[in-house]
Amino acid sequence: MVKLEMNKQLQGAVRRAAQIHNTVKLAGQNAYTVISGHSREAYRGTLRKGVDGFAWAWCNCPAGQKSMVCHHIISAGWVHTAICKMRKS
Numbered sequence: 647m648v649k650l651e652m653n654k655q656l657q658g659a660v661r662r663a664a665q666i667h668n669t670v671k672l673a674g675q676n677a678y679t680v681i682s683g684h685s686r687e688a689y690r691g692t693l694r695k696g697v698d699g700f701a702w703a704w705c706n707c708p709a710g711q712k713s714m715v716c717h718h719i720i721s722a723g724w725v726h727t728a729i730c731k732m733r734k735s
């Protein structure tokens with residue numbers, strides 16, 4: 647799992663996610679299937695809030711396996727945030 651905190655790597659991932667237009671599908675509780683708009687590969691990403699209050703994420707793409715924040719996580723995060731807002735309202 648990688649901690650989501652605002653840094654250069656996360657900003658780069660946000661930029662890529664905005665350009666690439668990944669397709670995100672709900673795959674379970676806090677789990678998402680992200681189909682890359684770039685390579686059309688499907689990856690599995692998970693997001694959860696840790697006891698430390700930070701958001702933690704994991705993705706099974708090559709970058710995610712090296713504990714890097716990838717654009718799949720960002721795309722899933724956007725959908726995750728939207729779903730959490732819907733659940734609250």
Ligand SMILES: [Zn+2]
Pocket residue numbers: 689705706707708709710716717718719
């Ligand atoms: Zn990824």
